[in-house]
Amino acid sequence: MSSLKVLKAGPCTTVQDLGRSGFLNRGVSGSGAMDPIAHRIANALVGNEPNAATIEFAYLGGTYEVLSERAAIAVAGAMASIYVNDDPRPMLQTVFVEKGDIVTIHATRLGIYGYLGIAGGVLVPPVFGSRSTHLRSGLGGLEGRTLQSGDILPILDKFPGDLKALHLNGMLEREAEEFRVTLGPQLDSFTEQGIESFLGEIYKITEGRDRMAQMLDGPMIGHRDGFNIVSDGIAPGAIQVAGTQKPMVLLAERQTTGGYPKIANMISADLPYFVQLPIDENVQFKAVAIGEAEFAARRNEQRIADAVASIKAVPTQVQISSEWLLENNLIDGVTYCIE
Amino acid sequence: MVSTTVNPYASGPRFLVAGDGGLVVEFGDQIDEGVNTQVIALANSIENHAIDGVAEIVPTYRSLFVVYDPLATNWETVKKAICLRLTKLETTGFKTREWLFPVLYGPPDGWDIELLAETKGLTPDDVVEIHSATQFSVYMIGFSPGYAYLGGLPESLHMSRRTKPRQWTPAGGIAIGGKQASICSVSAPSGWHFIGRTPVRLFDPARKQPFLLRAGDRVRFRPIASEEYDALDRQCAAGEIGASRLEAE
Numbered sequence: 001m002s003s004l005k006v007l008k009a010g011p012c013t014t015v016q017d018l019g020r021s022g023f024l025n026r027g028v029s030g031s032g033a034m035d036p037i038a039h040r041i042a043n044a045l046v047g048n049e050p051n052a053a054t055i056e057f058a059y060l061g062g063t064y065e066v067l068s069e070r071a072a073i074a075v076a077g078a079m080a081s082i083y084v085n086d087d088p089r090p091m092l093q094t095v096f097v098e099k100g101d102i103v104t105i106h107a108t109r110l111g112i113y114g115y116l117g118i119a120g121g122v123l124v125p126p127v128f129g130s131r132s133t134h135l136r137s138g139l140g141g142l143e144g145r146t147l148q149s150g151d152i153l154p155i156l157d158k159f160p161g162d163l164k165a166l167h168l169n170g171m172l173e174r175e176a177e178e179f180r181v182t183l184g185p186q187l188d189s190f191t192e193q194g195i196e197s198f199l200g201e202i203y204k205i206t207e208g209r210d211r212m213a214q215m216l217d218g219p220m221i222g223h224r225d226g227f228n229i230v231s232d233g234i235a236p237g238a239i240q241v242a243g244t245q246k247p248m249v250l251l252a253e254r255q256t257t258g259g260y261p262k263i264a265n266m267i268s269a270d271l272p273y274f275v276q277l278p279i280d281e282n283v284q285f286k287a288v289a290i291g292e293a294e295f296a297a298r299r300n301e302q303r304i305a306d307a308v309a310s311i312k313a314v315p316t317q318v319q320i321s322s323e324w325l326l327e328n329n330l331i332d333g334v335t336y337c338i339e
Numbered sequence: 340m341v342s343t344t345v346n347p348y349a350s351g352p353r354f355l356v357a358g359d360g361g362l363v364v365e366f367g368d369q370i371d372e373g374v375n376t377q378v379i380a381l382a383n384s385i386e387n388h389a390i391d392g393v394a395e396i397v398p399t400y401r402s403l404f405v406v407y408d409p410l411a412t413n414w415e416t417v418k419k420a421i422c423l424r425l426t427k428l429e430t431t432g433f434k435t436r437e438w439l440f441p442v443l444y445g446p447p448d449g450w451d452i453e454l455l456a457e458t459k460g461l462t463p464d465d466v467v468e469i470h471s472a473t474q475f476s477v478y479m480i481g482f483s484p485g486y487a488y489l490g491g492l493p494e495s496l497h498m499s500r501r502t503k504p505r506q507w508t509p510a511g512g513i514a515i516g517g518k519q520a521s522i523c524s525v526s527a528p529s530g531w532h533f534i535g536r537t538p539v540r541l542f543d544p545a546r547k548q549p550f551l552l553r554a555g556d557r558v559r560f561r562p563i564a565s566e567e568y569d570a571l572d573r574q575c576a577a578g579e580i581g582a583s584r585l586e587a588e
Contacts, residue, residue: 024397024406025382026550027484027524027542127544137484137525139544185355185363230370231481231488233397233404235361257399257481265358268409290414293359297409 002068002157004118006147007102010060012211015122015141015153016115017053020130024256030236031134031252034058034113034211035272037172037304038077042117044308045074045094047163052121053131055147057114061105062147064116066097072119072159073097076171078111078276093314094165111276119163120156135211136253165314172307174273175296178286181239181264182293186229189261190241194222198263198285203247205281211253214275216283220245221263231259237266237274239285251275267293269300351425352377352402354418359409362417365402370518372490374401375478379555380430381421390420398554399479400488437557439583440522442471443568444535448509451532455498455515466534467562469493470513475520477556485524485542487552492520504530511537513560522558535560538572539581546578 006013016039019032033039033056040050061080075082075091082089083104089095097103108114124131124142133141142151187195197219208215221241234240238250240260249266250258266274267288277283288296347353348367355363364381367374375398382398385405392412397404407417444467445452456463475489482488492515500516505528508514512523516531523529524541537560541551552558563571575581 021394023484023550024395024404025480025553027480027482027486128549139484182356182358185357185361185365230368230400231479232363232365232399232402233357233361233481235357235404235406237358255482256397257479262357265356265361267359269359290356290359294409294413297359301410 002155004071004122004153004155005065005067006062006149006151006153007065008063008149009147009151010057010062011146012058013062013147014056014133014135014145014211015053015124015147016056016132017121017130018051019132019252020128020134020140023128024233027256028128028134028137028139029234029252029254029256031132031140031211032130033115033132034252034275035077035115037272037300038113039115039117040304041092041168041171041307042074042076042115043121044311045076045092045166045168046072046117046119047160047166048117048119048121052117053124054118055116055122055153057105057116058108058112060107061114061116063105064103066099066101066103067152068155068157069099070158071097071155072163073103074117074166075105075114076117076168077114078108080108080114081106090167092168092171094163094167096165112278113275118155119159123154123156134253166311167314168307168311172303174270175299176270176286178284179270179274180267180288180293180296181237181285182267182290183264183287184262185232185265186261187263189224189227189229190263191222191224194220194224194241194245195263197221198247199287203283203285205277205279205283207279209279211251213251213254214249216247216249218246221247223261227260229259229261231257234258234262235265237268237271238262239264239266249274267296269293269296354421356414357404359414360407362405362407362414362421363402364405364421367401370400370478370490372476375476375490376430377428378403380428380433381424382554383433384424384428385421390417390424393417397479397481399481400490433555435555435557436553437585438552438559440537440539440558440560441563441567441571441581442513442535442537442560443565444470444513444562448512448536449534451515452534455496455532455534458498459495461495466496469495470520470534471560471562473559475558477552477554477558479554480550480552483525483527485550485552487522487524487541487558489520489522489558492518494518496520498532500530501532502530504528508533509536511539511541513537522552536568537582538568538575540575543575543578546580548580551580551582
């Protein structure tokens with residue numbers, strides 16, 4: 001077993017997998033990657049299974065020193081410039097590194113959360129069946145906390161010998177302009193006008209955001225009879241409206257139960273895109289029936305499977321033709337600036 | 340939308356949507372022992388005989404939150420399976436676990452026992468006597484890991500929450516908020532009144548049994564002196580449970 005050393009961490013860098021299941025009734029929410037699609041892509045690009053632990057970063061990727069003999073890494077999610085020592089490297093592609101290499105991932109653009117996948121995964125010990133960090137409970141990941149300078153993350157000493165450089169054409173994009181929600185479970189806690197505002201008006205992403213929740217600003221959503229309910233269960237994507245009468249979307253590290261009424265619930269297919277929105281971005285909600293939401297969940301799964309299936313080997317010789325680069329969107333300046 | 344003039348639960352629980360993957364079986368909208376008993380009974384039924392595609396269940400005061408995998412089943416199918424269960428639900432006869440928790444009432448961490456006593460026309464000793472003579476039920480585990488919401492608080496100890504929450508309250512705090520009582524599992528901000536503290540850890544990730552309580556458990560409290568608290572606190576810090584337990588039918 002060898003390791004990756006954190007030289008400089010971003011403000012919210014944590015070890016994440018697809019989350020912890022089975023402890024909601026003990027007060028521990030699932031946690032896991034905020035954008036599970038990007039997390040799965042990062043894993044696929046280094047030959048990992050989808051649930052292998054990656055390093056999730058928000059805003060800033062950080063700097064890492066490779067202490068393993070050889071490692072394979074890949075970055076997916078929010079766009080960021082990647083350097084190995086002084087050389088730029090592409091996103092969405094396997095990058096091979098060696099002992100002593102310094103990997104730097106700069107500030108994210110076009111998104112918030114990025115994922116550094118490492119062949120074999122980050123091998124911190126699983127806690128209650130998952131390696132994901134739950135910051136509020138201090139569980140999982142590295143000592144249940146965000147990564148700091150000097151941290152040592154256990155990884156494989158050598159990646160599997162048959163691992164080839166892989167490449168994905170581009171991240172998935174969301175299908176609908178609006179963010180789709182199912183209404184309820186406490187729709188009857190709200191006035192007709194409040195519901196109309198919620199579905200008809202534009203809400204804005206505010207800086208009130210973390211792995212637990214995203215606060216939105218916009219027209220007030222009026223309660224019918226106060227804003228206290230007898231606490232009940234909270235699903236990922238639940239949109240609760242407290243005394244401020246502004247909506248708040250509850251995310252991976254949400255509390256398991258709560259006493260504010262929930263007007264709606266964002267559908268699982270749209271949530272990974274929602275968490276990537278920058279501050280001040282407009283959000284328009286659209287109500288869909290449960291059947292449509294479930295159909296979208298299955299379709300989302302199929303789209304991820306299709307994206308993973310579209311991952312192909314990078315030509316082995318470095319004689320990269322301009323046709324190949326064009327075909328793979330590598331020289332449009334968005335995905336990757338080639339030197 | 341449900342009219343407020345009719346009882347929406349007259350013909351049975353309401354089935355609500357909580358996203359693609361969440362179904363809420365709502366038995367009532369108030370804190371009520373009979374309602375919670377039905378919630379626990381349905382939770383027991385699903386725990387004993389799983390429903391296809393249901394990943395997790397969360398019993399709360401008045402509803403059961405059912406988490407299902409939308410890739411494996413769907414809301415309608417889960418609802419039908421639960422409706423079948425409800426026709427033959429047994430609300431009595433299931434095993435409950437009973438716990439006895441040692442509590443150091445009053446200072447140093449039972450900040451509010453004097454105020455509570457004064458407000459209710461009692462002495463602090465009366466508060467201890469009433470609280471430790473009560474059998475509580477765990478209505479739900481939520482808010483933070485292992486945090487236990489208790490039902491059964493006698494009316495003589497009801498007291499509405501503080502207008503200004505405290506920024507820090509201790510793990511193991513024994514608290515009262517309105518009609519509810521609780522055992523706190525981790526340090527957290529709270530607006531509840533604190534009357535004592537137990538050395539028992541409701542949540543200790545390093546212990547073989549990380550979580551002690553679950554919804555449906557019965558809980559009683561035993562007053563202890565500070566010497567015993569200190570001794571038990573050391574044992575609990577070393578990974579012992581510190582609360583005694585007996586099974587009951």
